Amino acid sequence: MSMRTILAILLAAVTVGAQTNRIDVVSPLAPELAAYGRYDIGVRTLQVTDKSRPDILNTKPGQPTARYDRSLTLEVWYPARLAPGQTAGGDYRAITRDPAVTATLHGKAVRDAEPLRADAPFPLVIISHGYPGNRFLMSHLGENLASKGFVTVSIDHKDSTYDDQKTFASTLYNRPFDQLFVLGEVARLGQSPTSFLHGLVDAAHAGLVGYSMGGYGVVNVIGGGYSKASETFQTAPPNALLRDRAVDNPDYQKSRDARIKAAIAIAPWGMQAGFWDAAGLAGIRTPVLFVAGSADEVAGYEKGTRAIFLGAVNADRYLLTFANASHNAAAPIPAPAETYAYSESLKSFPFAHYADAVWDTTRMNNILDHFATAYFDLYLKGDAEKLTYLNASWKGFKPRTAVGLTLEHAAPAGQ
Numbered sequence: 001m002s003m004r005t006i007l008a009i010l011l012a013a014v015t016v017g018a019q020t021n022r023i024d025v026v027s028p029l030a031p032e033l034a035a036y037g038r039y040d041i042g043v044r045t046l047q048v049t050d051k052s053r054p055d056i057l058n059t060k061p062g063q064p065t066a067r068y069d070r071s072l073t074l075e076v077w078y079p080a081r082l083a084p085g086q087t088a089g090g091d092y093r094a095i096t097r098d099p100a101v102t103a104t105l106h107g108k109a110v111r112d113a114e115p116l117r118a119d120a121p122f123p124l125v126i127i128s129h130g131y132p133g134n135r136f137l138m139s140h141l142g143e144n145l146a147s148k149g150f151v152t153v154s155i156d157h158k159d160s161t162y163d164d165q166k167t168f169a170s171t172l173y174n175r176p177f178d179q180l181f182v183l184g185e186v187a188r189l190g191q192s193p194t195s196f197l198h199g200l201v202d203a204a205h206a207g208l209v210g211y212s213m214g215g216y217g218v219v220n221v222i223g224g225g226y227s228k229a230s231e232t233f234q235t236a237p238p239n240a241l242l243r244d245r246a247v248d249n250p251d252y253q254k255s256r257d258a259r260i261k262a263a264i265a266i267a268p269w270g271m272q273a274g275f276w277d278a279a280g281l282a283g284i285r286t287p288v289l290f291v292a293g294s295a296d297e298v299a300g301y302e303k304g305t306r307a308i309f310l311g312a313v314n315a316d317r318y319l320l321t322f323a324n325a326s327h328n329a330a331a332p333i334p335a336p337a338e339t340y341a342y343s344e345s346l347k348s349f350p351f352a353h354y355a356d357a358v359w360d361t362t363r364m365n366n367i368l369d370h371f372a373t374a375y376f377d378l379y380l381k382g383d384a385e386k387l388t389y390l391n392a393s394w395k396g397f398k399p400r401t402a403v404g405l406t407l408e409h410a411a412p413a414g415q
Contacts, residue, residue: 173237324358
């Protein structure tokens with residue numbers, strides 16, 4: 001088959017995917033591990049509530065910290081056993097970047113399908129969106145990993161979603177706490193006989209994926225304590241509350257959760273704004289894969305994601321770079337067709353929130369799904385063979401399809 005024919009097929013597949021709002025398109029040029037796995041997929045929506053969380057939006061400078069019950073909506077994908085006659089596939093009603101517009105997304109998961117317990121328990125992967133975003137922004141990854149034997153849980157972060165976007169201070173404080181709370185709640189539900197997750201999920205082998213502000217949370221959760229300077233950032237929460245997870249706070253140093261075995265931080269925000277220094281980044285010891293576009297205009301690249309990668313000297317880490325891609329590299333689903341129209345309320349095209357000017361989104365999604373599969377198979381399942389996919393030989397890539405990508409690796413200091 002000629003390269004011209006392959007490109008024609010790819011263009012057709014991507015066009016169809018965009019027109020039909022599919023989150024599960026695997027293009028002919030996708031790397032090997034982007035293909036869906038052997039499991040059918042179920043999906044369910046859960047509500048969880050963290051009692052008495054600090055209420056950033058209602059805490060006044062110099063006054064006692066207000067508290068409230070913080071509720072989060074979760075989308076949970078899992079290996080499923082379909083009933084006789086039941087076919088794979090289902091829809092999601094997802095609010096878009098313009099909260100007045102709702103899109104219908106199509107994927108492979110079946111709503112409320114029976115969990116497959118024969119091969120359980122399955123490792124846990126928690127997915128955390130940007131600011132703003134929602135639990136469907138990386139739904140391609142949620143479905144893809146579930147088909148390969150993971151339970152994936154994507155969070156709607158209160159005060160950070162398209163239809164519930166509040167001041168930045170709430171996101172700055174709550175993001176790592178949300179990620180850790182969801183880990184604890186899923187672990188609890190995995191032990192509860194009344195939950196569908198009972199016996200299905202192995203929360204003792206957990207991974208985190210965070211994009212943008214989700215990546216900011218991931219960096220902090222895995223040991224990157226905030227700097228002193230972050231406490232006085234222009235939109236920081238009052239009363240130096242970020243010190244709760246600062247590098248010089250002994251309680252923070254004790255808070256690392258050993259259940260988190262590996263993480264993926266995509267375009268993590270914060271380094272260029274001074275939220276980490278050398279001491280903070282040196283606290284990262286969890287294996288981490290960083291993913292970024294070299295032209296990231298939001299989180300930064302040389303002074304952003306790449307600087308975090310270089311500074312996390314005590315962690316085994318990788319950096320996957322998409323040349324000339326922007327902040328939207330790899331993570332967001334293809335822009336739903338409903339976002340192609342100009343938004344008067346946003347005074348922009350919502351399409352741009354999902355898309356990249358250089359890279360095709362489906363191709364980037366496929367590449368992320370490939371590397372996430374290799375990474376979490378290695379660190380959460382102990383599949384040592386997957387290490388061969390994490391080097392510059394580009395194992396699993398068709399000829400000439402790794403153009404525009406670089407993959408770097410650095411071992412912990414002293415090794």
